[in-house]
Amino acid sequence: MRSLFAITFVLCAGCGAKVDYRGSMAADGRAFFRKAKYAAQEQGSSVSLVAEPEFYLQSKSERHLLTLRPFLRLDPIDQQRSHWDIRRADYVASVGDWVFGAGAGIFSWRVLSGVGVVDIINQIDFVEDASGNQKLGQPYARIAWQPGAWSFEIMALPVFRQPTFPGEKGRLRFAALVDTDSALYETRLGRWQPSFAARVAVNAGGFDIGLGLFSGVSRQPRLIAQITDERVVPAYDLTHQASLDVSWTIGPVVLKAEGFGRLWSRDLRFYGGAGGGIEYNFFDIAGSGVNLALLGEYYYDSRPADAPLTFFKNDAFLGTRLTLPDSGGTRFIVGAVTDVRDLRTYIRGQASRRFGNHFRVIVQVNAYVGKRDGLEGGLLRDDHAMLRLAYFL
Template identity: 35%
Template sequence: MDIRCQINKAWFTGVCLCIAANTPASAGEWSAEMNFDYRYFLKPATVASLAYYQEAGYVTNGLINYPALLAAFGVASSSSISPSIPATPIVNNNPPPGQEEPSVVLKLQYFNEWDNKTKSFTFKPFFRVDNMDDERTHFDIREAVWYGKYGTENHPWEVKLGIDKVFWGTAESHHLDDIINQTDLVEDINFEHKLGQPMARLTLQRDWGTFDFFVLPWFRERTFTGINGRLHPPGLSLATLPVLYESSDGASHVDYAAHWSKTFGRFDVAVSQFIGTNRDPRASNDTNYRTIDNPTGLVLNYDQMEQTGLDLSAIAGDWIFKLEALRRNTNYAHYWAAVAGIEYPFNNIFKTPYDLSAFVEYNYDS
């Protein structure tokens, strides 16, 4: 268990950058945001590393149930993985991490548009410096994308090229269908933060709905907490594990995705298809990778997969009904999962300008 106290101190600035006078693309706008993030953990790492996981049922009789434990960190396990491994002390020559974890985040944004707003360029770099975890100190380009709109008013089509972020889904507790971008897990364990994804995107808007087609030329591995950080399995940093790809192309394997959506009155419907490298790593044992720091030979595998997704939402009065479902096929598993629930908004609570939404959802995984 941990308590996090986050203090955000942000400074926003806007700067006009002159590129060429008297041209449609003569100026762009910069903005900057700096946040101070402070996390405090109730238990020191030397206590929480095994005691917490024992309370959660991952450690019993001195053995770690690694398949169950890795699942808590978003890592699936193959049937060949050792079901239980002796619990050993943390192997780390450095002092154990403390209970206070301050960090500083810098977010920059540049935006420029021209040709009557039919062309634009967006650039959003992200940088965090963490006092405790070297893996959490990282730089990422969240967005660096060129946008162009073409066609006629009745038959428009749009193109995006570069690094971008795309969100699919309608549920709150679990975004099953959100597969385009990789999770930036060093930011938080809620799977909400995403890495920028290189892509080419074509969008068609017609009477029959909106269709998006994606070409994803480069894969990005999931980020994990380092051995000097917090919130990782006892004695093991997933960030240091060897990585294996099912495809011989490795990270350069080209993935493809398509997404169709349309509104029918009070109903919103979306269907998606993804073919490529699974964003969720799978853990397995490989004796060739056994070391002192990794005595079980754990490796992370990124398999090839096909995923079909369905998103539904319906409005009935103030109630919102939601459904997300998927079917995923790999060479190691074939399964389907779903999230269904209802949401009710409370607007202007206590006569204030603030709103509050309450939701109940059920998650199923075959």
């Protein structure tokens, strides 16, 4: 695929097509505030490298777009954190109001800021980010018809990819090790069981509304404990989901809600999940150009204990975003997710600023407050700070 891309690149550079790249490479310094909980874990603070460049080729008419976005993390200390992925490698044709696409990519339907409730196309890359916000590229074929404010689309997802989980030596891992090599599938086709999705979306008068359908292999595993050791085996059932996502912008206020109903396993057992939130923006405070946003969100999920895994069964999120009007694009973001039942809280704070035209420095602190037991125990113990020096291509 990559050599094909390289050849196409060279051929098309001369034919009026636009060949370009964007994305970043970064060095991450990471320091943990406590000793690792499990004996096998590497203790340490480390410096690792991460790259996510995007190469693309667009025809002069802008009808044809070929994109390749590989991802690579190299961590010399924590070897199991070193991993790579193809986040995107696809061809998209836009013909009038029609769009045809095939390859691998990432698709998101969420409107909430703290936790995405309805997203179901892609798998989570837990090795890259324990918060669940990094996703793996999903092979797909897609047809969309997008007249005016409307969008209708159907997708076929021919193969299932497992989420990644940190290994035995890795920090920010779960209490139990997930044995992905022994994964169980409900159907005989295993990971070759195809999945399908459809979506209708419209925007009108301050509203952005989407209705989604999904049928196929569950993106979240049930974790089955093994008698012989501390490992758990992930099991991926068939799942059918209908979801709705809505955001409504009225002046400085944004109201957001998203939710789904899901039938899972052969018995078609039901559970639902939903989240709602409000974002209030203070624009241009006292004529200074400073913007401040306050966010509050709540998530609820009715799934039983034996259903696939979620960390957000009854949680609240509070966040704030402060942006300065300087040429460095300085911004501060703080968010906290609290489990309403036992008040354990995960806090992430981040500050960043651009230097010159290509560099951005990001400082991030991740802290956990409350009980540090259960499946997330290992995760919740690993308070850490990160300094990232990113070079944007």
